[in-house]
Amino acid sequence: MINEKFVSESKTIMTEMIMPNDTNPLGNLMGGNLMRWMDIAGAICAGKHCNSHVVTVSVDHISFNKAVNLGDVITLEAFVTRAFNSSLEVVLNVFRSDIKGIIREKTNSAFLSFVSIDDETKKPAKVPKVVPQTEEEIRLYEGASRRREIRLILSEKIKPEEAIEVRDYFGKMSS
Numbered sequence: 001m002i003n004e005k006f007v008s009e010s011k012t013i014m015t016e017m018i019m020p021n022d023t024n025p026l027g028n029l030m031g032g033n034l035m036r037w038m039d040i041a042g043a044i045c046a047g048k049h050c051n052s053h054v055v056t057v058s059v060d061h062i063s064f065n066k067a068v069n070l071g072d073v074i075t076l077e078a079f080v081t082r083a084f085n086s087s088l089e090v091v092l093n094v095f096r097s098d099i100k101g102i103i104r105e106k107t108n109s110a111f112l113s114f115v116s117i118d119d120e121t122k123k124p125a126k127v128p129k130v131v132p133q134t135e136e137e138i139r140l141y142e143g144a145s146r147r148r149e150i151r152l153i154l155s156e157k158i159k160p161e162e163a164i165e166v167r168d169y170f171g172k173m174s175s
């Protein structure tokens with residue numbers, strides 16, 4: 001297994017045009033269809049980073065800031081922020097534009113976590129580390145351990161008192 005990889009090596013961009021069967025009764029993109037595409041783009045990105053099959057283990061808060069209309073084009077951009085032991089965090093940013101490509105605005109974002117699965121044992125497998133390079137990559141890398149602790153608390157995998165990074169972060173904010 002490769003020990004470490006650059007973020008750019010697995011960055012994934014997926015484009016879809018919103019067709020009638022993607023919409024809700026108001027004629028906008030149905031949220032569930034967008035979530036499906038986010039999961040697919042995230043899994044492709046995570047799979048490229050790990051060179052393995054991956055499963056989605058958690059999806060953080062997704063906000064729907066702007067409606068996406070029938071005929072719009074959406075671009076989903078996914079990149080790995082940080083890898084841990086067998087899991088990794090991927091950030092998804094979604095942009096809408098019209099077919100002419102004139103308007104471009106961010107409509108959604110979310111962090112998705114995936115676990116690499118070994119082909120033979122079907123158990124979680126070790127993943128390559130991430131080497132962040134750009135300012136944005138470094139910022140997201142640095143916050144990733146804290147976000148991981150929060151999602152492990154919410155899924156009752158760890159107790160709040162075990163979340164050292166979260167405690168230090170909020171301790172600093174309140175002092």
Ligand SMILES: CC(C)(COP(=O)(O)OP(=O)(O)OC[C@H]1O[C@@H](n2cnc3c(N)ncnc32)[C@H](O)[C@@H]1OP(=O)(O)O)[C@@H](O)C(=O)NCCC(=O)NCCS
Pocket residue numbers: 054055056057058084085086087088113115124151152155157
């Ligand atoms: C993901 C799965 C393999 C993890 O198995 P597990 O027995 O809980 O394994 P572990 O406890 O060793 O956890 C494996 C990793 O997942 C992480 N993890 C577990 N639950 C998590 C959660 N809710 N959020 C984020 N990460 C989580 C652990 O922290 C660990 O990461 P690390 O190795 O980087 O430290 C198992 O829960 C599973 O198969 N879930 C179903 C996945 C699925 O069907 N997804 C939808 C279809 S793709």
